[in-house]
Amino acid sequence: MEVKHKPGLVRSFLSRLDKIRSLQREGDKSRSRSARWDEVRDEHLASYPFCLACGGRDLLQVHHIVPFSVAPDLELVGSNLVTLCMGAFDCHLYIGHGGSFRFYNPHVLEHAGAFQAAAVGGRLRLLKEAKDSRRR
Ligand SMILES: [Zn+2]
Numbered sequence: 512m513e514v515k516h517k518p519g520l521v522r523s524f525l526s527r528l529d530k531i532r533s534l535q536r537e538g539d540k541s542r543s544r545s546a547r548w549d550e551v552r553d554e555h556l557a558s559y560p561f562c563l564a565c566g567g568r569d570l571l572q573v574h575h576i577v578p579f580s581v582a583p584d585l586e587l588v589g590s591n592l593v594t595l596c597m598g599a600f601d602c603h604l605y606i607g608h609g610g611s612f613r614f615y616n617p618h619v620l621e622h623a624g625a626f627q628a629a630a631v632g633g634r635l636r637l638l639k640e641a642k643d644s645r646r647r
């Protein structure tokens with residue numbers, strides 16, 4: 512790597528680090544999750560093996576529309592689950608959670624459904640709407 516690219520590399524490293532920390536925080540909440548969660552998650556990923564927002568297949572995660580902390584009874588309910596990614600667009604973080612895993616976006620289906628078809632300006636608007644809709 513050339514020295515002149517270093518600031519960009521540092522920024523990209525720091526943004527990765529934020530992502531990892533966010534994922535760890537979300538992981539921490541899952542301690543009291545059902546023993547069946549891994550199985551339910553894998554079945555969901557087998558049925559929906561792409562991100563609902565961007566259509567990508569990298570770093571897929573199964574997101575709870577209403578989070579476990581708010582509705583533990585919906586933990587294993589299929590209609591409460593949606594596949595989102597932490598690939599190029601970090602759809603899980605930005606569309607599922609409005610930019611922070613401490614929040615969730617109650618309009619995730621609407622925003623994710625519109626994302627793939629939207630042009631760049633529309634996508635930015637959707638990310639802003641997701642952030643403005645987020646709830647704890
Ligand atoms: Zn995605």
Ligand SMILES: [Zn+2]
Pocket residue numbers: 573574575603607608
């Ligand atoms: Zn999530």
